[in-house]
Amino acid sequence: MAAGDQLPHYISTIERGRMLKRPQSALVVGAGVIGMATAYALARKGLSVTLVDREPRPGMGSSYANGAQLSYCYTDALATPAILPSLPALSLGLDKAFRLRAQWDLDYVYWLLAFLRNCTHQKFAANTAAALELAQDSCKAMAAMQNSHKIEFGHKVVGKMHVYSDEAQFRKAKALSEKKRVFGIRQEALSSAEAIRLEPALLKRTDPIAGVIYSPDDAVGNSRTFCTEMLKLLVTEYGVKTSFKTAISNVKLDQSAQATCGDGSVMSADIAILCTGSAASDLLAPHGVRIPVQPMKGYSFELPANNFSPKISITDSRRRIVFTNLGDRIRIAGLAELGSTSTRVSPKSMENLVETARQSLPDAGHYNHASNFWAGLRPMTPNSQPIISRPHDHLAINTGHGMLGWTMAMGSGEKLATLM
Numbered sequence: 275m276a277a278g279d280q281l282p283h284y285i286s287t288i289e290r291g292r293m294l295k296r297p298q299s300a301l302v303v304g305a306g307v308i309g310m311a312t313a314y315a316l317a318r319k320g321l322s323v324t325l326v327d328r329e330p331r332p333g334m335g336s337s338y339a340n341g342a343q344l345s346y347c348y349t350d351a352l353a354t355p356a357i358l359p360s361l362p363a364l365s366l367g368l369d370k371a372f373r374l375r376a377q378w379d380l381d382y383v384y385w386l387l388a389f390l391r392n393c394t395h396q397k398f399a400a401n402t403a404a405a406l407e408l409a410q411d412s413c414k415a416m417a418a419m420q421n422s423h424k425i426e427f428g429h430k431v432v433g434k435m436h437v438y439s440d441e442a443q444f445r446k447a448k449a450l451s452e453k454k455r456v457f458g459i460r461q462e463a464l465s466s467a468e469a470i471r472l473e474p475a476l477l478k479r480t481d482p483i484a485g486v487i488y489s490p491d492d493a494v495g496n497s498r499t500f501c502t503e504m505l506k507l508l509v510t511e512y513g514v515k516t517s518f519k520t521a522i523s524n525v526k527l528d529q530s531a532q533a534t535c536g537d538g539s540v541m542s543a544d545i546a547i548l549c550t551g552s553a554a555s556d557l558l559a560p561h562g563v564r565i566p567v568q569p570m571k572g573y574s575f576e577l578p579a580n581n582f583s584p585k586i587s588i589t590d591s592r593r594r595i596v597f598t599n600l601g602d603r604i605r606i607a608g609l610a611e612l613g614s615t616s617t618r619v620s621p622k623s624m625e626n627l628v629e630t631a632r633q634s635l636p637d638a639g640h641y642n643h644a645s646n647f648w649a650g651l652r653p654m655t656p657n658s659q660p661i662i663s664r665p666h667d668h669l670a671i672n673t674g675h676g677m678l679g680w681t682m683a684m685g686s687g688e689k690l691a692t693l694m
Contacts, residue, residue: 295667296694297544301326301533303522303557304549306337307497307680310504311687312549312672314419317512319691324543325505325514326533328521333501336551336679339574339648340497341607342598343587345434345681346413347459347489349405350450351658352676353392356443370626371594375613381555382613385568388656401657402450405678406457408660412685413491419684423507427500428600434492434587435464435473437483443591444485451487462488475584478637481592494587494598497680517541525557531668547670547690551653554673563665567674569651571614573627574607576600576646577639590634595627597638604639606631610677612654619649652676660686664693 298321302313305327317323329335357364364374374386392401420429438444444463451461466483470476476483508514521536531546548554552569577583583604588597595608608627624647632641655661655674660682664670672690675682 294664294693295544297668298322299543299545300324301531301541301543301546302549303327303533303546304335304551305329305332305501305505305518306335306549306551307333307501307683308672308675308686309549310501310508311415311683312547312690313508313514313687314504314512315687315691316547316694317508317514319694321694322543323508323512323514324517324541325508326517326520326522326541328519330519331502332505332518333498336650336652337497337501338650339605339607339646340572340650340680341574341596341677342494342496342600342605342680343434343596344413344416344429344493344495345489345678346409347406347454347461347492348434348436348589349402349409349658349678349681351392351398351401351405352654353389353401353656353658354398355393355395356446358393370630371608372610373612375611377613381564382568385566385656388566392657397657399453401659403457404659405682406454406459408685408689409678409681410457410459410685411688412682415684415688423511425500425503425507427495427497427503429493429495431491431493432586432599433488433490434589435469435476436487436489436589436591437469437476437479438485438487439481439483439592441484444487447487447591448485460489460491462490464488473584473586473588475582475588475635475638478582479635480633492587494600495680496600522557524560525669527561527666527668545668545670545694547672549672551673552651554653554671558671561666561669563669563671565661565671565674566656567653567661568613569615570654570676571609571611571616571649572607572652572677573609573619573624573647573649574605575624575628575644575648577604577606577641578602578643579604579639580637582637583639584635588635593630593634595631595634597631597635606638615651617649617651619647623649652679662686662689662693
């Protein structure tokens, strides 16, 4: 789009209760955790659902090997006043954990400007609270699904520790955790000694521990396995149809949603729901719908677990990395490269992540046997809130969950279903 063109409709918030025609059938495009949760919510409402994905199996995109943490109590927005002094270093690539790629793309520039507008105390608090509300809804929706259906994806409530090395940052985190109590959130501020008693793996941490915010109700789960098991459930119990290895090139909206596939065939339904991350922008553009979503590349790898591996999920706030115990292995995820569109695993970036993790928790697992190196694209919005919207009778959007897609998936599916 040229700089002088008129901007199309810009969707940036969750839309609720619009007076639109109730569809009877839906094409859910994208079979990651968001797509699976959306298909589940719609099928339960009686819609005839067809799940479409370009990959041969579900959960092959950003859901493949994410941090695996269901962080229902930790939804802090990325845009915060604390990040402003770091912007020059981020732009120059001097921060190993978070980088802003230089691009002269107009949408990217708009995104950055919107991000800066959200770096105020007031907006940080509002954005964090909104995300927290959705995360709590998601926790309840996940529990309801598990009460109704016994699917196995390594779900465990193990708690989460957010570890701080800086005294000032810990004080701010402690103050924020106290504000979350109005949402019914259980969080505890722990001293170094208290945290180590609860999680002995922290004894081997190289940095001093100023304090820890502990969320005992947070959980873990393998998102890729969730997608696989949820697919079986949807097909066998809810009659959901599937079309894998199917790339959608465009969606036409007339009396229905007509999705053109890569082979030229057309799939039709009353409504098409885009759960395709940042790739949704290309399908929305022909309809004058613009969403503030940019890809943010993240990495992960795994270690065989040992006797010193953490049992509780750990987030190193200084290094911006997470450690998740998945039973016989530890998954470590981190790095954030805003604007990167490639899922290629950069050897240099992965080497940096492995070394950073080793510096943080040197005995977290067998580093000499690190494997399953992976990179994926998180769809980020400037305010860290997803876009759950129905801009047209025959079109809806469920994307922009950033680093909390797994956490927000079930709640987002339910929110989307209310727009039907």
